[in-house]
Amino acid sequence: MEIRNINPWKWQDARSYSQAVEVKHVEGTLYCSGQAAIDADGTSSNADMESQLMQAIQNLEQLIGEAGYECKNIVRLNIYTTSTAELWPNFPILQDWIAKHGVKQAVTLLEVKSLFETLKIELEATVVK
Incomplete structure (x- = not known):
């Protein structure tokens, strides 16, 4: 498998993602x-x-591992939250996890009106091997 990150700019590096992943x-x-x-x-x-x-990170990591994949090969991560204002102070937790696994994913962050029941954050990933 070959993964290539495409970043025409440098500013996304500080935000822990890539503009595109091939x-x-x-x-x-x-x-x-x-x-x-x-x-x-x-x-x-x-x-x-x-x-x-x-x-949510622990659950995602467990799912990926049990499927026989590795977190380092996440190529797409969608983040859904009910409050970006609540998420931002905690975003370093996600950035540290991304750095720990060496992930260089394309990402989309969406604030939504609600998630299931009492949930505030949901992580959706695409992983390759």
Whole structure:
């Protein structure tokens, strides 16, 4: 597999993403549903944004690993949140996780009116191998 990041500018580097990602010679592609702060028994979290973000990251990481893929090969990450104002102070948590895995993904961040039940953040990923 070959991954090429396309960045005509430098400013996105500080924001932990790439403008575009090209992937060639893929063995498989994993399309992950949005992962949120939902416990193994299906209970949605009513915790604060920081706690929900950390649990959503853990759930995404677990899903990717159990599917036989690696987080470093995330090529697309969509972030849905009910409040960008609540997310921004906690965004370094996500940036640190991205750096830890060496991810260079294309990303879209959307503020939405609501998510399922009491959820504040949802992470949707595309992973290749």
